[in-house]
Amino acid sequence: SQKIEQNSEALNIQEGKTATLTCNYTNYSPAYLQWYRQDPGRGPVFLLLIRENEKEKRKERLKVTFDTTLKQSLFHITASQPADSATYLCALGAYNFNKFYFGSGTKLNVKP
Amino acid sequence: DAGVIQSPRHEVTEMGQEVTLRCKPISGHDYLFWYRQTMMRGLELLIYFNNNVPIDDSGMPEDRFSAKMPNASFSTLKIQPSEPRDSAVYFCASSGDYSSGNTIYFGEGSWLTVV
Numbered sequence: 001s002q003k004i005e006q007n008s009e010a011l012n013i014q015e016g017k018t019a020t021l022t023c024n025y026t027n028y029s030p031a032y033l034q035w036y037r038q039d040p041g042r043g044p045v046f047l048l049l050i051r052e053n054e055k056e057k058r059k060e061r062l063k064v065t066f067d068t069t070l071k072q073s074l075f076h077i078t079a080s081q082p083a084d085s086a087t088y089l090c091a092l093g094a095y096n097f098n099k100f101y102f103g104s105g106t107k108l109n110v111k112p
Numbered sequence: 113d114a115g116v117i118q119s120p121r122h123e124v125t126e127m128g129q130e131v132t133l134r135c136k137p138i139s140g141h142d143y144l145f146w147y148r149q150t151m152m153r154g155l156e157l158l159i160y161f162n163n164n165v166p167i168d169d170s171g172m173p174e175d176r177f178s179a180k181m182p183n184a185s186f187s188t189l190k191i192q193p194s195e196p197r198d199s200a201v202y203f204c205a206s207s208g209d210y211s212s213g214n215t216i217y218f219g220e221g222s223w224l225t226v227v
Binding site: 103 | 218
């Protein structure tokens with residue numbers, strides 16, 4: 001069965017540094033990968049989507065890479081701020097929702 | 113758009129009671145999802161609908177759980193009878209099709225505590 005791995009340990013970084021979160025997957029060839037942000041007590045909020053034929057996507061301070069050979073996505077937040085502190089989830093999907101899975105998320109703590 | 117609307121936001125009920133969670137998806141979205149989130153198991157897909165038809169209910173834990181979508185603007189998730197292990201946050205979410213990027217929009221969740 002498919003498996004999605006995100007670092008279960010919290011990532012603690014200093015304000016201003018670049019945060020890098022990892023999403024690894026096995027036994028699956030997704031058509032796209034998404035990243036969501038979840039704050040305590042709230043539902044996940046969509047951030048970025050990257051398709052299988054794309055290597056990199058950027059949105060403001062966010063950057064996502066997608067390596068289908070390594071079966072890995074990296075999510076970067078540059079010039080991190082305490083307001084970026086949250087849990088970040090990756091999600092993989094096929095062309096429809098027949099196979100769509102969320103990772104367990106990584107908690108990011110940005111310290112001032 | 114008001115986003116995905118869920119009710120109730122919080123519910124505390126006694127074991128054995130029936131629980132009904134409600135959801136209004138974003139207008140125009142073809143897909144509706146019910147997820148459950150706990151610390152131990154993370155975000156789990158329970159069931160999803162496409163154009164009001166249940167497509168995959170393999171995540172529904174057992175017969176005590178049922179979901180319906182009588183029309184495009186309303187869905188319910190029912191637990192009968194409820195048990196303490198059902199305590200979790202239940203999210204409803206909706207999405208358009210692949211051309212819109214399959215972005216999933218979540219509601220704020222229904223926090224269920226079964227005592």
